[in-house]
Amino acid sequence: MKRYGTVFLNAYTNSPICCPSRAAMWSGLFTHLTESWNNFKGLDPDYVTWMDLMQKHGYHTQKYGKLDYTSGHHSVSNRVEAWTRDVDFLLRQEGRPMVNLTGDRKHVRVMEADWRNTDKAVNWIKEEAINLTQPFVLYLGLNLPHPYPSPYAGENFGSSTFLTSPYWLEKVTYEAIKIPKWSSLSEMHPIDYYSSYTKNCTGEFTKQEVRNIRAFYYAMCAETDAMLGEIISALRDTGLLKKTIVIFTADHGELAMEHRQFYKMSMYEGSSHVPLLVLGPGIKEQQQIPNVVSLVDIYPTMLDIARIPVPQNLSGYSLIPLLRGKAENELSPRGPRPSWVLSEFHGCNVNASTYMLRTDKWKYITYSDGHSVLPQLFDLSDDPDELTNVAVKFPVIVHSLDKILRSIVNYPKVSSSVQEYNKRQFISWKQSLGQNYSNVIANLRWHQDWLKEPKKYENAIKKWLSQSK
Numbered sequence: 001m002k003r004y005g006t007v008f009l010n011a012y013t014n015s016p017i018c019c020p021s022r023a024a025m026w027s028g029l030f031t032h033l034t035e036s037w038n039n040f041k042g043l044d045p046d047y048v049t050w051m052d053l054m055q056k057h058g059y060h061t062q063k064y065g066k067l068d069y070t071s072g073h074h075s076v077s078n079r080v081e082a083w084t085r086d087v088d089f090l091l092r093q094e095g096r097p098m099v100n101l102t103g104d105r106k107h108v109r110v111m112e113a114d115w116r117n118t119d120k121a122v123n124w125i126k127e128e129a130i131n132l133t134q135p136f137v138l139y140l141g142l143n144l145p146h147p148y149p150s151p152y153a154g155e156n157f158g159s160s161t162f163l164t165s166p167y168w169l170e171k172v173t174y175e176a177i178k179i180p181k182w183s184s185l186s187e188m189h190p191i192d193y194y195s196s197y198t199k200n201c202t203g204e205f206t207k208q209e210v211r212n213i214r215a216f217y218y219a220m221c222a223e224t225d226a227m228l229g230e231i232i233s234a235l236r237d238t239g240l241l242k243k244t245i246v247i248f249t250a251d252h253g254e255l256a257m258e259h260r261q262f263y264k265m266s267m268y269e270g271s272s273h274v275p276l277l278v279l280g281p282g283i284k285e286q287q288q289i290p291n292v293v294s295l296v297d298i299y300p301t302m303l304d305i306a307r308i309p310v311p312q313n314l315s316g317y318s319l320i321p322l323l324r325g326k327a328e329n330e331l332s333p334r335g336p337r338p339s340w341v342l343s344e345f346h347g348c349n350v351n352a353s354t355y356m357l358r359t360d361k362w363k364y365i366t367y368s369d370g371h372s373v374l375p376q377l378f379d380l381s382d383d384p385d386e387l388t389n390v391a392v393k394f395p396v397i398v399h400s401l402d403k404i405l406r407s408i409v410n411y412p413k414v415s416s417s418v419q420e421y422n423k424r425q426f427i428s429w430k431q432s433l434g435q436n437y438s439n440v441i442a443n444l445r446w447h448q449d450w451l452k453e454p455k456k457y458e459n460a461i462k463k464w465l466s467q468s469k
Helices: 018-027 050-056 076-083 112-127 190-198 207-237 295-305 395-408 411-442 454-466
Strands: 006-012 060-065 098-101 136-141 161-164 246-249 276-279 287-294 340-345 354-359 362-367 376-379
Touching: 006 340, 006 354, 018 295, 050 060, 050 136, 050 295, 060 112, 076 411, 098 207, 112 136, 112 207, 161 207, 207 246, 246 295, 287 295, 287 340, 340 395, 354 395, 362 395, 376 395, 411 454
Parallel strands: 006 287, 060 136, 098 161
Antiparallel strands: 006 276, 246 276, 340 354, 354 362, 362 376
8 A cells, every 4th residue: 555555644542442433433523522431422323424424425335343432431440540530549541561472484364353344345346236226435444553351360351362374473573573662660751650550461471472562473474464455466367457546644652662662552652543544546656745644534534525515513634635645725625724633532541531742743742731740842853752742841732732732622611511421420430339339349350459449449449528619
């Protein structure tokens, strides 16, 4: 896709976690507008997505694989961890990240469910798409390169296992893997410390462990890439490739031990930056676009491709002018694309609502009400690994970026309403359990820590519930 299409060098998720990120992609709206606060709270099932609009305008639509953009899914642990992030306790909510090698050199299909969905999509292209008289839009949602469940961590385990086979691992050049630099635990930003601790990453890790986790993650990416290859091959074999636009992107990244964390939920590049590649007729070849873009831009882009009028209330802007290599002045009726993108996070493993504004070389991250937690500012041109917070050094830049952020979202107000939502949800969940509450809460993903001092943690929750906001 990079060779024959366009790659966006600075594409971001609007919320670095599965469901809220997809909610932004399918709706074209920022997270605070759809109130997709966590993996349990996404869009309503009857929300009109860009695919629904394309279907209404005569497109044949087909979806396979992981959708995950509506409310009501994911584990109870996931919900409760998000709702209780303001409680004054620290509990490990994940198994320690580890690797697992399976099968032999001939074992290609490691992530079987994804391969089954890829096969379905390939067969649909070869048997159905080829005979259609109307235009089509096909969506394939893969789980890879998401880490796998970790049953070794006891009941209610999370997903902290990086799993692959020798077939894929041999494609990774170990020597090329960078071992990320870490701050000492005492120097970490307080929110980062909470994330690292709840993700079970504050223990000792050898360089070899870190290198392995990263290598296995790259191997999982290689397997994902092979699935994409199958789709492109099917389009080529049927003669559809020359008249089909292909878009490849992801809901979020994977820290793979950068900043002493794995998984996502963070505004660091490893987590918030996503791949975005586009290939097809009218798309410039071997083009690299430096403009900052984000997943909310997918909605207006899809409508633009289908020549459907784009609603004016969207958070995103069509990528078509950039893809066609057009000058900025030929842009949308809404005026020029802004020079910033917004990402926000309100879920588990992070104990404050987080807002990230990315513009030219700066990344500004602020939390909660904007003053109870110190903000972060990184100069990505000078410090691509985001190791030096220069917020104190550049107060004027912090002030001007904060002003832009507040013009987009009244973030102290949003943070406050998320806190109230979390408390409301927790109370109704607790009431629904009745006598079972103590037993159920003790045996969620944090059970190994909780069961050491259950009274202490229940009291911390009581105290949180008694504090009026």
